[in-house]
Amino acid sequence: MNDNQDFNFPAMAFTYKRILSYFLRGLLFVTPVVVTIYIIFETILFLDNLIPVPLPGIGILMVLALITFVGYLASLFFAKPIFDWFERGLIKIPLVNLIYTSIKDLMGAFVGDKKKFSSPVKVQLTDSLMRLGFITQEDMSIVGEADLVAVYFPHSYNVSGNVFLVPKENVTPLTGVKSSDVMKFMVSGGVSPLV
Numbered sequence: 001m002n003d004n005q006d007f008n009f010p011a012m013a014f015t016y017k018r019i020l021s022y023f024l025r026g027l028l029f030v031t032p033v034v035v036t037i038y039i040i041f042e043t044i045l046f047l048d049n050l051i052p053v054p055l056p057g058i059g060i061l062m063v064l065a066l067i068t069f070v071g072y073l074a075s076l077f078f079a080k081p082i083f084d085w086f087e088r089g090l091i092k093i094p095l096v097n098l099i100y101t102s103i104k105d106l107m108g109a110f111v112g113d114k115k116k117f118s119s120p121v122k123v124q125l126t127d128s129l130m131r132l133g134f135i136t137q138e139d140m141s142i143v144g145e146a147d148l149v150a151v152y153f154p155h156s157y158n159v160s161g162n163v164f165l166v167p168k169e170n171v172t173p174l175t176g177v178k179s180s181d182v183m184k185f186m187v188s189g190g191v192s193p194l195v
Contacts, residue, residue, distance in 0.1 A: 134182075148166060154186045
C-alpha cells in the first residue's frame with residue numbers, strides 16, 4: 001500500500017481547525033489583558049518619569065501629590081482669583097484657547113460638578129431605528145430651538161462622536177442602567193452587555 005493512502009486528510013483538517021480554534025480563543029483572552037497591562041504600565045511609566053527621581057514609583061507619587069495640592073489650592077477662597085486670572089489669560093490666546101477649553105470641557109464632562117454624560121437616553125430616529133446617547137444640553141433656546149435637546153452619540157471603538165439636536169419627544173431617558181455601562185456598550189459597538 002502507498003504511504004499517501006495511509007494518510008488521513010479529514011482527521012488532519014479537523015486537527016488544524018481545532019488548533020486554530022484554540023489559538024483564536026487564546027488570542028481573544030490574551031490580547032485584551034496584554035494591551036490593558038501595557039497601557040497601564042506605559043501610563044505609570046510616563047507619569048513616573050515626569051519628575052525624574054532615582055527611586056521608581058516616587059515620581060508618580062509626587063505627581064499625584066502635586067495634582068492634589070493644586071486642587072486644594074484652587075478650592076481655597078484666597079487662591080481662586082489667581083487661578084481664574086490664569087485661566088482668563090489662557091483663554092485670550094487664540095490657539096491655546098481652542099485646545100484648553102476643549103480639554104477642560106471634555107474633562108468636566110467625565111469628572112467634576114457638571115458631569116455631562118450622566119443622562120443616558122434612547123432616541124427614536126425613524127420608525128424602526130433608535131440610537132443610544134447622552135443628553136449634553138437640555139436647553140437649546142440659544143440657537144432658537146427651545147423644543148430641541150443636544151444628544152451626544154459616541155462612535156464605536158473610537159474616542160469621537162457626534163452631537164445631534166433632536167426633538168424632545170423623540171428622547172426617552174434610560175432608567176435602571178448606569179451611564180458608564182451605556183458608554184461602554186456604545187463604545188464597544190454593542191459587544192459589551194448592558195448590565
